[in-house]
Amino acid sequence: MDMSSEILTRIGCILVMIPIMGFWFNKGSAHEKLKKKYISRDSFSLNLAPLKHKRLGFHCIILIIVFFTAGATILHQTFQVTLEEVLLDTNLRIPLRLSGIKMTEYNLQESASQRQVEQNHGFLLIQDVVLLPDEVLLLVPLSSQKFRFKDKESLQCSFEDNFYTQLKGIEYLDRAQGVAAVRCQAPGQDVQWSAKSVALVDNIHNPVVTETMKVNAVFMNYSQPIEWHHMVYESFITGKDIVLFAKGINHKQGLNVATKDLRCIFNGTIETTVTVSAQEVFRCQHPEEDVLYQLYGSKITLSVHGNPIPSVIYYDMPPSYHRPLRYAHIRTTESKKMKLCACTMVFNVAKFIREWVMYNSHLGVEHFFLYDNNSEDNLEQILESGLSGYNVSRYPWPWAKTQEAGFSHCALMAREKCQWMMYTDVDEFVFSHSWLNKQVGPEVEGIQAVKSNSKALTAGALLNMVMSLSSQRKKPSRISESHIGQVSFKCRNFGPSGLTEHPDRGVTQGYTCRERQEKRFKSILLLEAASPSLLNIIHRFQLKKGYKTLYVKSSMAVINHYKYQAWSEFKVKFKRRVSAYVVDWSESKNPTSQDRTPGLSNKAIQPRDWEHRFCEVNDTSLKDFAIRVFSLVSARSPKCVDATSPMVSNSQLELLMGALSILQSLVSVQTTKEHSEDLL
Template sequence: MEENQWNVKLRDQRRRSRGALDLRIFCFTILLSLGAFLFLLFSLMVFRESFRPILIVPRISSSSAMAMSARDSRSNNNGGSHPPLKLYDQVVFPDHVLLIIHQNRVPTLNTHQLSCLYEHKLEVPSEILTLPVLSIDRDDESNLQIARCPLPPTSYSHPRLTSMANKPEGERSDDGDEERSVKLSEEVSPPHWETLVYEAMTDGDSVVVFAKGLNLRPDRASDPAQFLCVFGWNLSKPKFIFTTKAITAAQEVIRCSLPLSIKTKPSKSEGITVSIKTQTRGILASVAKLKNQNKHRREKPTYKHTMCVCTMLWNQAQFLKEWIMYHAELGVSRWFIYDNNSDDGIEEVLGPLRQAYNVTRRTWPWLKTQEAGFSHCAVQAQRECKWVGFMDVDEFFYLPSTSHSEGPPLIGILNEQAKEVGEVRTSCHSFGPSGHRRAPSKGVTVGYTCRLGSPERHKSIVRPRALDRALINVVHHFHLKPGFVFVDLPRGVAVINHYKYQVWDVFKAKFYRRVATYVADWHDKEREGSKDRAPGLGTEAVEPPNWAQQFCEVLDTGLRDYVMGRFMDTETRLLPWE
């Protein structure tokens, strides 16, 4: 009996000993793991200089308004921090991917400082493909920059950007120390251009929203009841968005009332995302951030300028100097240039001009949106411009009856208009190559002197306050509010010389694409015989025989003579734009 009790006690003691040993082993393992973790953490902190930082901005869905920052993780060790890069969104166009970037307090990045990176979706580890940026641009009126990347090759992701920040042009470090990377995540594919809300701006107690893909009829108002405007920092979360009803709807422009919270505190809503909700498609993808035009809403318009001009252009830099200098002589004092993806060195031309002329260049990457761009410009200009002309860079006002008048002649004509006149229309004469095979060195006004006999269409100068709230326009003219009328200026008072059919090397660029929404590109067979096309031309950019002598029915040297007498230096025989 005693022996059995002794054996039981011995077994219990052994169990307790083994339990204590297991507990000690367990505690030792925990301590060892904790030590290893702390050592690894310490190693990462001490030796992080050996790692190349690739920082990723999570993709903001197309309905999100919160842009995230990608900051250089090494900024505390290099004597100063890099300015933050913010990648707002991407848009997929037919021939490139547009990346919208925000970078404060730095000059425009150049193509040597950014690259487009693509990850192979099917390979592990993923193969990285690096391609050069197609172009980089910056807006005069914001901190936004845009980069254009090639479309991703098959099986590759949408691009992200790597930035060689603060490096001189053309210099890159071998170890990548200065390289930063930003991208949008792959959770939601970037929106395609065909259906997209792309701009939004306040206008008094309303917001004007610009959207592609609404498929509304041109030159007429549509039923606004089918649309709502949607506001929010993240439109994917319905609990945190506001909606308001549309007031007007026409073409690519929807006007809605502003939510009360934005009316009362407009500064806090700057940059909020705005979209359109339709009855059939829900909330549309949007990259439109609200731009507050109401900073001086309670003040009366200042009308600093009697006459301003809006234009939308693509690769027309060679004409800008002549166009701006000439129209300044007539009385134009403010220019709004909407640049539709130019790559012909437009900034090099505008830089010196800005020292003497009030010129603003707005980056406008949206394809075939001239009507919407003119509506945008009308809202933009209404507080500082009494009159605004909408014209192309190859169009020049000619005022025969005031050629020898004192003071700006165009201002005199506008000041004579009655208060109920909301729009002044001017006929256009279309000039041909006038025998030239190369662009005339003294400019278009002196070089081209032979034109068609009959005028084609017209262009307009409008009072922005007289425009209909729907902002309907067909490029050549706008719809007016009730109570306002338009007048046609006699051709003896004013006409536009439209240097439409220039030498072939200049003219053939029209075949690439056109900026108007409802006008077919010239390489398309649609409306091949319309007035929007050159007579006798097909859909291919092939120079027809005897092009230099075509479109020549009337010799017209009126504007040439005025320019030679008004602008030419009597000693050098040079014009100021030569």
């Protein structure tokens, strides 16, 4: 029996049963009394508590089954979903409250329909194709957030005319439905291809089967990939509005398209106003409540002067309307929030990250948010194995030249978790001479003695400094200047310090010579003080009215920026600058930019005297501080013994272990020969 016959049969049964049930229900005075007793006309609800009459109970059960079957049939045909999907609120998340909404009027975007086709038939479909610099990004909706590709090392990217390129990586984006971001090496300019031709295959060019999922070349939206520099690429849904992140609208720093010339477009049909236009951040109002469910899963984009731009973002309703909630944070009281967190954007920093996390963790940073911009050095594995005892979250962020937008997104995402957010790079370390000069106490022996002097240590020193500075209030001249919403520190730039390779013991131990002049500022932001525009320039945010920035004097604290490192590390910066409004060094534009390095051209050619440049002041203060602090930390807690490893090279560690082995053998000279051999 086909589906249409089955539907007609069910409808026929229902039509036959309704008059029979009606005739039974209305006959006789006894049944009328029972009807009044057990069934309320106003609410049309059954009261089965006093039910004793077996015959009536039997017929009531039949009545419930009939209405339940009829409802399921109508629901299935009207909404095109199964009853299980409705009850579990999964996949399409059709609401249980259906009044006033005609689901048959849905006009979902084609790609949203593809997502459901994929789940019904077991196929993974490529939803969007983005052309990044040197890469092609495939966005693949997944059946669930837990789905993962297996044996991805054997996968290849297939283009037209049997042309194959290397699979560079697969990331899983933080989206409500689950989306895989598949990065493929871009074909050469001489290769003609379309978005429809892209697929994933195994190393012998067969379709890939992962469990019950097949990676297929099906792609039905358009033939040309989206250009990375002109698109809506990310979003953040709040209860009040939608924050879209888009490139290609506000081209220059400080020159923003007026909000009156912008519209937020849902499904190509519904428009809402744009309330904020700043850098790559645009805030849009939600559609009217009566069409929210109709628009779920449809594409969102921005129109400029009536012209929509490409987008890879699909509408997920406000957190209060469905579950599971995207970025749904239960509102946390200030007392339960973490006091100080840190956020940074990273690329291939696996060799640096351990030193930076441990140093800042000692100073009071409680949570680290890493926006990973397509790293290729196994950063995820390093975080799992080398920093498992620290609170570090890694967020895949595949979008090129979007540092400001990433910081804005981080401010939104972490606002319910943290009070203050430090925005520095992994080669930047906050330092105060007062920490080095702090009285540690007399020489002590043993772990317990060191613990008794823990108040003299500098644990949490940065957190304490921020809390102290933010609580200081001079007599304000205006009410709007009474609250400190941001603390900014000057930067001291360090040079290669005579090194030709990356220092084994870390940047704080290897680079000790710097420029005399202090340049720029880096900041720690009170998240609630950030302006709705989320505007930020060089790690400093625009603040709401009622807040101001406190610029810390260098005598109190600075940031040691290990900027000009050994050439093998420094030349990587020629690949691409992360800021949206900074010209890449390989380009000849804007040669006088402060972001450029003095004395270098637009080619990564090492100067002869590079290792001796930018060296005017010999400064070992932070190096000495780190040695003192981490040696004390290792004595205070066995959990932190590995904190000394960045300060000790492998060869030194082998010598220390050898000396320890000899010492143990001398101490145990009275033991048996077998035991002595075990020690040696």
